[in-house]
Amino acid sequence: MVKVKYLERPKLTYKERIFFLDFIKGMKITIKNFFRKTITTAYPYEKLTPPKRFRGTHAHRVRDGKEPPSFNVLLKFMEIEEGESRCVACYMCQQACPMPTLFRIEAEQLPNGKKRVTKFDMNLLNCLYCGLCVDACPVDCIIMTDQYEGASYDRKGCVIHLDDMAERGRDFDNRRYNEPDRIWIDDKNREKLWGQIEWT
Amino acid sequence: MKELIITSIAIGVKSLVFIIGMFLLAAYLTWIERKFAGHVQQRPGPLHVGWHGLLQPIADALKVLTKEDIVPQGVDRFLFYLASLLAFVPAIMILAVVPFGEPINIFGYEIKPYITDLNVGLILALAFGSISIYGVIFAGWASNSKYPMIGGLRKAAVLIGYEVALGFAMVGPIMQAGTFSLRGIVEAQQGLWFIIPNILGFIVILFAILAETGRTPFDVQEAEAELVSGYNTEYSAMKFGLFPLAEWYIATFVLSAIAVILFFGGWNGPHIFGALSPFIWFFLKLAMMFMFFLWVHWTLPRYRVDQITELAWKVMLPLSLVNILVVAIWIMIFG
Numbered sequence: 001m002v003k004v005k006y007l008e009r010p011k012l013t014y015k016e017r018i019f020f021l022d023f024i025k026g027m028k029i030t031i032k033n034f035f036r037k038t039i040t041t042a043y044p045y046e047k048l049t050p051p052k053r054f055r056g057t058h059a060h061r062v063r064d065g066k067e068p069p070s071f072n073v074l075l076k077f078m079e080i081e082e083g084e085s086r087c088v089a090c091y092m093c094q095q096a097c098p099m100p101t102l103f104r105i106e107a108e109q110l111p112n113g114k115k116r117v118t119k120f121d122m123n124l125l126n127c128l129y130c131g132l133c134v135d136a137c138p139v140d141c142i143i144m145t146d147q148y149e150g151a152s153y154d155r156k157g158c159v160i161h162l163d164d165m166a167e168r169g170r171d172f173d174n175r176r177y178n179e180p181d182r183i184w185i186d187d188k189n190r191e192k193l194w195g196q197i198e199w200t
Numbered sequence: 201m202k203e204l205i206i207t208s209i210a211i212g213v214k215s216l217v218f219i220i221g222m223f224l225l226a227a228y229l230t231w232i233e234r235k236f237a238g239h240v241q242q243r244p245g246p247l248h249v250g251w252h253g254l255l256q257p258i259a260d261a262l263k264v265l266t267k268e269d270i271v272p273q274g275v276d277r278f279l280f281y282l283a284s285l286l287a288f289v290p291a292i293m294i295l296a297v298v299p300f301g302e303p304i305n306i307f308g309y310e311i312k313p314y315i316t317d318l319n320v321g322l323i324l325a326l327a328f329g330s331i332s333i334y335g336v337i338f339a340g341w342a343s344n345s346k347y348p349m350i351g352g353l354r355k356a357a358v359l360i361g362y363e364v365a366l367g368f369a370m371v372g373p374i375m376q377a378g379t380f381s382l383r384g385i386v387e388a389q390q391g392l393w394f395i396i397p398n399i400l401g402f403i404v405i406l407f408a409i410l411a412e413t414g415r416t417p418f419d420v421q422e423a424e425a426e427l428v429s430g431y432n433t434e435y436s437a438m439k440f441g442l443f444p445l446a447e448w449y450i451a452t453f454v455l456s457a458i459a460v461i462l463f464f465g466g467w468n469g470p471h472i473f474g475a476l477s478p479f480i481w482f483f484l485k486l487a488m489m490f491m492f493f494l495w496v497h498w499t500l501p502r503y504r505v506d507q508i509t510e511l512a513w514k515v516m517l518p519l520s521l522v523n524i525l526v527v528a529i530w531i532m533i534f535g
Contacts, residue, residue, distance in 0.1 A: 023500060030240045030499040040243045 052179050055129045055144045058122055058160060059169035060085040066177075071139040079114040085166040086141040089117045093133035093142050102126040120162040124150055145172040214315050218295050226449040227257035233448070233494055240498045267437040272343070275434065279342035284439040287335025288446040290328040294454045297321035299383045301467045301478040313479070314383070321382045322374065325458055326367060329412060332451065333359050336421060336431050339443070343434035351430030354505050355421035358411050361512025366408035368520035369401040372527040373462040382458070386466030393465040397530040400523035402463045404516045409459060409493065411508065413452045416497040420505050456489035457482075464489075 016022065041048055050056065063071075063080050074088050089107035094100045106119035133142050145168055152158050160168075231246065231253065238245025246253025271280065299314035318324060333355065340352015374380060376397070377388035385394075395402055411418040422430030432443045460466060464485050467478035503511070 023496075026499045027495060030495065033242055034236070034239045036242055038239065038242050038244045042247065 050146045050148065052146065052176050052181060054146045054148070055131050056146050056148045057124065057144070057150050057168065058127075058133070058165060059143050059145045059172055060087055060120070060162070060165040061141050061143055061169045061173065062086060062166050064173075068140050074139065077115055079110055079112075079116040083170075085117065085120070085162055085169070086139050087117045087120055087162070088139055088141070089115065089120075090138060092136040092138055096132040096136035098128065098130060098132065099126045117162065120165065121159055122165075123159050125155060125158045143169060143172070145169070146176070147172075211315060214312075215296070218315060219292060222292055222295060222450060222453075225453065226445050227261060229449040229453060229490070230260065230445075231257050232490075236491070236494045237498045240495075261441075264438050264441040269437040269439065272345070272434050274344045276342040276344065279338045280434075281439075283335050283338035283342055284435065284442045285335070286338060287332055288442045288450075290332040290335070291446040291451040291454065293328045294325045294451075294458070297324050297382055298454060298457045298461070299386065299466070300457075300482055304475065317381055317383045319384075320380045322370060322380045322385070322458075325382075325454075326363075326370070329366075329451075329455070330359075330363055332446065335443075335446070339435070340431040343431070345434050347427045347429075347433045348431045351421045351423070351427050351433070354423075355414065355431065357505065358418060358420060358508050358512070361509050362408040362411040362516070365404050365512055365516040365520050366412065368517065369404035369408065369523060370462060371520070372398040372401040372523050375524070375527050375531060382461050382466075386461055386468065389465040389468055393463065393468075395463040397527050398463060398523060400519050400526065402459070404520045404523065405459050405462070407511070407516055409452070409455045410496065411512070412455060413493075414447050415452065415493055417500045417503050418508050419502060420508060423502060452493055453486070453490060456493065457486055460485045460489055 012022075061067075062083050063086050064083065067086060071086060071088070078088055080086065080088075087105075089105055091103075091105060094103040094105060097103060102123040102125075104119060104121040104123075105117070107115050107117045110116055129144070131144055134144055142165075147168070150158065234256070235245040235253070246256040249255045249259050271277065296315045297318055299312075299317065301313040303310050303312045305311075336355045337352045340348040340350075340355070343349070373385055373394045376394055377385040379385060379388070388394075407418075410416070414421050421427075422432070424430075427433070432440055435443065460482065466485075467482040469477065469481035471477045473480045
């Protein structure tokens with residue numbers, strides 16, 4: 001049996017009733033806001049950079065010498081030049097994806113016995129940007145960037161491909177690879193409002 | 201005969217000027233309201249069409265005028281069309297009796313900044329104010345839809361209460377001035393403004409204007425959260441545009457003008473701006489009054505319908521009667 005606690009609505013005093021003190025309180029707040037500076041951004045003219053962990057359009061990291069050890073193990077079997085997408089076509093991202101059919105991954109075997117990724121398409125119209133593919137990737141290849149303007153005039157424009165994902169990954173790493181991984185940027189304003197964080 | 205023709209032409213021209221001026225003013229009052237609402241919520245409001253969005257009203261007017269005008273099936277067509285006019289015309293008709301200043305002489309011609317100076321001006325204004333309610337009720341009835349119907353009925357319920365309180369609250373200044381003419385009332389306030397003994401009446405009139413124009417604490421007739429858009433749900437294009445224009449801007453503006461005339465001495469004020477000082481004083485007071493309504497609108501949440509009518513009958517009506525008593529005693533003491 002759920003216990004229900006009944007609460008009385010606080011009664012207004014006669015002073016509050018006669019002089020509409022709550023009205024005045026509210027109007028004080030709005031007039032204070034009226035003279036404050038606006039806090040909006042004029043979007044198409046000024047754009048905010050999201051934090052590094054933002055889950056935007058997908059990209060591929062390229063082979064640039066910063067790979068995890070697992071990649072170096074797999075590299076023996078792969079035909080990947082320096083500066084190309086790291087993808088090893090392991091289909092882990094597709095396995096992890098809640099909507100697996102948005103991936104179209106294909107690879108071929110070259111005459112020298114090595115494997116080469118020929119196709120890596122993602123239909124972002126079906127993507128829900130959960131980031132599970134990023135977690136699944138064994139070679140730290142697929143990532144999500146800070147680009148959020150994925151709208152397009154046709155459906156074709158919402159499908160991303162191997163080459164432009166590599167390009168986007170190169171661009172993202174150039175800009176933000178060395179940035180510390182954080183969600184919030186602690187600033188003086190937040191500190192003033194809510195104090196400092198204390199760790200035990 | 202000749203005099204009659206000249207007078208009628210003069211009044212016609214003057215009315216045209218007033219109506220066109222009011223239209224333009226109402227268009228820019230929308231801009232003021234949107235700017236105010238924006239800054240109250242710490243956003244800038246219209247910004248990109250013209251300098252600080254100054255051309256926004258023109259863009260809006262063009263948009264509203266060129267939209268497809270849909271008349272839903274099953275509406276009472278005659279009343280449906282009539283309602284948008286009935287909401288709009290009486291609101292602007294009140295302007296006929298609102299004086300904006302004393303007659304001034306320009307190049308030997310006496311120009312009166314009002315259309316007529318009737319000896320029953322205030323009663324006429326009240327009457328037109330009451331007629332504009334028919335627009336809302338007809339709109340609700342003719343739309344053949346439940347939300348407009350509820351909206352129209354709510355508005356009727358609210359207004360029956362507040363019209364009475366409004367009428368009684370206006371009695372105080374009328375008693376002091378001894379006339380219904382709005383110009384006469386202003387002239388009677390050369391010394392002391394009528395706000396001094398009539399403070400209760402002024403409070404009642406503030407609430408009554410908020411209720412009459414459907415601004416926020418009393419906007420039950422459009423209550424977006426409950427009634428989609430209230431009585432104008434089924435309207436589209438310019439017919440839709442006329443309702444807020446009439447209610448929120450023209451009616452608020454004109455009723456603010458009447459409140460300023462009744463309580464704040466109209467255009468009385470020190471002659472520090474030269475020949476134009478009556479106009480400047482009047483519009484300054486009017487602007488402050490209008491901004492006050494905007495301020496209330498963008499601050500407060502909505503009352504429940506029963507609370508509004510309760511407030512009207514149990515608080516505002518007795519208050520206005522008390523105001524009459526206070527003014528009567530004041531007149532007996534100070535003459």
